[in-house]
Amino acid sequence: MDIQELEVQVTTHGVVPDSVRQYATDKVTQLTRYTNRPILFAQVKLTLETNPRLERPALAEATLDLNGQPVRAHVAGHDLMEAVDLLEDRLRRRLDRHNHRIVILTKEGKFVAEYFEFGRSSGLAIDKNDTIYTADSESTAKVHPGWQRGVRIGSLKDGKVTVFIPPHAVPNSADGTMGEGIAIDAAGNVFTAEAQLRGVTKYVKDQ
Numbered sequence: 001m002d003i004q005e006l007e008v009q010v011t012t013h014g015v016v017p018d019s020v021r022q023y024a025t026d027k028v029t030q031l032t033r034y035t036n037r038p039i040l041f042a043q044v045k046l047t048l049e050t051n052p053r054l055e056r057p058a059l060a061e062a063t064l065d066l067n068g069q070p071v072r073a074h075v076a077g078h079d080l081m082e083a084v085d086l087l088e089d090r091l092r093r094r095l096d097r098h099n100h101r102i103v104i105l106t107k108e109g110k111f112v113a114e115y116f117e118f119g120r121s122s123g124l125a126i127d128k129n130d131t132i133y134t135a136d137s138e139s140t141a142k143v144h145p146g147w148q149r150g151v152r153i154g155s156l157k158d159g160k161v162t163v164f165i166p167p168h169a170v171p172n173s174a175d176g177t178m179g180e181g182i183a184i185d186a187a188g189n190v191f192t193a194e195a196q197l198r199g200v201t202k203y204v205k206d207q
Contacts, residue, residue: 006031006039008029008042010046011043011045014047016048017080020046020084028088031064031088035098035099037066037067039067040066041064042065044062044087045062046058057078060075060083060086061087066098073091099116100116100121100147102114102118102121102132102159104156117154117160117161118154119144121134121152122135124182130155131155132153132154132155132156133184135179136151136178137180149166150178151178151179165190189202189205
């Protein structure tokens, strides 16, 4: 993705050099490369505390307007440059969550492929046959329109989903519940960790 123009508002507290303000502006602007949705506005606050007892006195926080949806991050560093780098890294990872994709990389970090068919995955497991199991507990009409929460199972090789397990019914939940974490056993059974139930749900593989 290309870098887009972005209005970045930077406020400071304490002694913050202009070079650091510009560094923060440049870093946040580069974040537009990591999302397929427009960032309409960005607010950044840089603070350098004077308390000598603080191990990480440099604070950086930001709020991005991701096409009407706020994306926030707050970090602390040993110095302001480190804090800005940490802020950029945290925002980049949070923005990528909104891309609703799985990214395949080599051990060296080289990009191989990306799959958009598995929803807004919060948990992922891969078995010895290169089958992907994902848990999507967050897709809603607002967060991920047109998608339903559930477990999706498919191929690591081509990214095609072959099995979908919808949310299961529980008391006091009109649309059911779905786990956030996911695991599999040698027999092919699926386990999801569910915050709403405060427990684990097991899905048994058909024989």
